[in-house]
Amino acid sequence: xxxxxxxxxxxxxxxxxxxxxxxxxxxxxxxxxxxxxxxxxxxxxxxxxxxxxxxxxxxxxxxxxxxxxxxxxxxxxxxxxxxxxxxxxxxxxxxxxxxxxxxxxxxxxxxxxxxxxxxxxxxxxxxxxxxxxxxxxxxxxxxxxxxxxxxxxxxxxxxxxxxxxxxxxxxxxx
Amino acid sequence: xxxxxxxxxxxxxxxxxxxxxxxxxxxxxxxxxxxxxxxxxxxxxxxxxxxxxxxxxxxxxxxxxxxxxxxxxxxxxxxxxxxxxxxxxxxxxxxxxxxxxxxxxxxxxxxxxxxxxxxxxxxxxxxxxxxxxxxxxxxxxxxxxxxxxxx
Numbered sequence: 644x645x646x647x648x649x650x651x652x653x654x655x656x657x658x659x660x661x662x663x664x665x666x667x668x669x670x671x672x673x674x675x676x677x678x679x680x681x682x683x684x685x686x687x688x689x690x691x692x693x694x695x696x697x698x699x700x701x702x703x704x705x706x707x708x709x710x711x712x713x714x715x716x717x718x719x720x721x722x723x724x725x726x727x728x729x730x731x732x733x734x735x736x737x738x739x740x741x742x743x744x745x746x747x748x749x750x751x752x753x754x755x756x757x758x759x760x761x762x763x764x765x766x767x768x769x770x771x772x773x774x775x776x777x778x779x780x781x782x783x784x785x786x787x788x789x790x791x792x793x794x795x796x797x798x799x800x801x802x803x804x805x806x807x808x809x810x811x812x813x814x815x816x817x
Numbered sequence: 818x819x820x821x822x823x824x825x826x827x828x829x830x831x832x833x834x835x836x837x838x839x840x841x842x843x844x845x846x847x848x849x850x851x852x853x854x855x856x857x858x859x860x861x862x863x864x865x866x867x868x869x870x871x872x873x874x875x876x877x878x879x880x881x882x883x884x885x886x887x888x889x890x891x892x893x894x895x896x897x898x899x900x901x902x903x904x905x906x907x908x909x910x911x912x913x914x915x916x917x918x919x920x921x922x923x924x925x926x927x928x929x930x931x932x933x934x935x936x937x938x939x940x941x942x943x944x945x946x947x948x949x950x951x952x953x954x955x956x957x958x959x960x961x962x963x964x965x966x967x968x
Binding site for chain 2: 657658661662664665668669671672675676679683684685686687688689770771772773774775776777779780781783784787788800801802
């Protein structure tokens with residue numbers, strides 16, 4: 644028997660489900676905005692030896708130790724480099740010293756030293772006492788990596804010795 | 818001309834439009850939530866004192882979970898949010914450890930220590946904080962900065 648008014652097939656009403664999703668999103672958005680921060684944080688690990696403990700063993704590679712002293716007039720880079728020549732076994736390490744100004748030349752000098760000993764990751768950084776924390780963090784960033792990759796990410800922050808660094812005079816011979 | 822049929826119980830034109838308009842709204846809100854989740858940090862906002870600003874860094878390593886947090890602003894020195902002294906205790910005077918912080922750290926549990934210092938604080942004060950942490954027996958210290966890429 645045919646019906647007088649044929650009903651067209653219709654799907655279920657999607658509006659209640661959509662309203663539920665919209666309500667959930669409207670709750671999620673303010674919750675996210677209130678519980679999170681727009682500024683992402685990063686952590687700069689500082690190598691701090693425990694008080695009273697023995698200092699770490701010297702690095703076994705050619706680049707024994709590396710320190711950067713930064714003053715108001717520039718930086719002074721000191722590297723203790725051991726010769727890889729078999730005839731010089733047991734000989735004392737040579738001290739290389741380089742001076743300059745600006746982060747770019749410092750990164751280039753560090754890159755040259757990194758090429759000598761890619762396994763060395765530790766560097767002592769001695770900023771001047773009046774340098775603000777922002778500038779110290781910029782220094783840590785600069786010595787940790789450059790555009791080519793990692794440099795010396797294990798940074799030990801140290802106070803400068805009492806005598807201030809001399810003015811930059813370019814590259815000094817060891 | 819074909820006569821228009823009226824059906825009982827059928828959704829009206831306005832209702833059909835409402836359902837169609839909700840779908841793009843859901844899409845938009847989903848995109849907003851995803852963008853917020855990607856761009857926001859799960860760390861709570863750093864509120865130490867008015868005007869406090871962390872240094873900016875290019876590094877991307879997420880900070881670890883600290884046992885304690887030491888904050889040094891322009892006015893105060895705080896341990897886990899509790900004021901332990903004036904900032905002058907670290908900012909002024911010569912070298913040596915910061916005594917109020919040292920006394921508080923000795924009583925606190927040992928573990929990773931997180932340092933949050935104002936970007937304008939001089940290195941001499943930061944160095945004194947590091948010395949204090951070292952003498953109090955904290956070997957793992959992390960300096961917190963704001964990711965430059967997140968700004």
